[in-house]
Amino acid sequence: MSRADLWNKRYLNKTDTAPVLPAELQRQLDSLAPGHTLDLACGDGAAALYLASAGHQLMAVDFAERGLRRLQQFAADHSVTVESHRCDLNNPDELRGLGRFDNIVIVRYLPERLLLNMLPDLMKPGAHLLITTFNQEHHLQSGFPLRFCLQPQQLIDQLPRLTLVCYDNGLLKGSVFDSYLFTL
Template identity: 35%
Template sequence: MDASDWDRRYAATELLWSAEPNRFVDAELANLPPGPAVDLAAGEGRNAIWLASRGWQVSAVDFSAVAIAKGRTLAEAAGVEVEWVIADLLDHVPEPDRFDLVLVAYLQLPSEQLGTVLDRAARALAPGGVLLVVGHDVENLRHGVGGPQDPAVLYSPEGITARLPGPSVDRAERVRRPVVDADRAAIDILVRAHRSAG
């Protein structure tokens, strides 16, 4: 799907996703000391706004102008400041060595394109910075619920870690996410890595 497709999806409903942060973002990042952060594929900004409310200086990047406009409105209502950037992540290059946190949540791209984004994400980490990647796992097709149905844009923990030769991987696993009104959970990947402080 391109930016215009996503614009239509975001325009069709008040909120495409929850206003609350993703459960894994909350669990993994709640105890980190705030600093500069970038949320790549931020959508309507739920994770970026949550981070900003916890003292992070957040840049939120997405190629959907409709999503970014919604994010601005939500941030204003929450009384937080977020830098909103409309950009395609296949073109956007976050500033290298700058961010204490780089978040990539549910950016479902074919392997080569994802590799480009993850390489730039890893380069954007400041010394000691944390990279968190959350996405739909390929096992979700057979054993989970929801999410994309194209295996070419689904991930595995091993596939993500193979794309991260620089940062040290702290956690790489499949995680289950409850889905309202579903008889089983969705299966996601969660990869957390960090750049050495030295």
């Protein structure tokens, strides 16, 4: 079974209910001013739907076609517009034609070095990058693979072209999420 098949399979048995973003993640997203926003690894759209309803012009990107189809259905159901694009984030050059953004969000996904290095090229001057993803506590609570969890302060020095605005180490408060907010 291909990697694409594995990702698409995860949506087969999901209900027809739109995904809901945890309140903790909503608070993180609320730090972004509405604008042209890119949601990377969007899945079936929890963050994209939330941001679109808050006035953002959304471009949502994911590898799973079924997830993107679900996102489009949920967007129609909620009367919001979300443009979507299928892209393999392991080949971030596929993102180059999407334009430049006021905000980039990555929620519940740990970007690899190649993708991280490319993100500033997708940002307008003054743009924000918000990365909020699982930390080691998530691994301890759920058995989620540790290799997909952030280590404490892992991204602080990983984006030298960006300025770190805020870092929230969720481990200090028992959260399963760490968050980084950068600006260009």
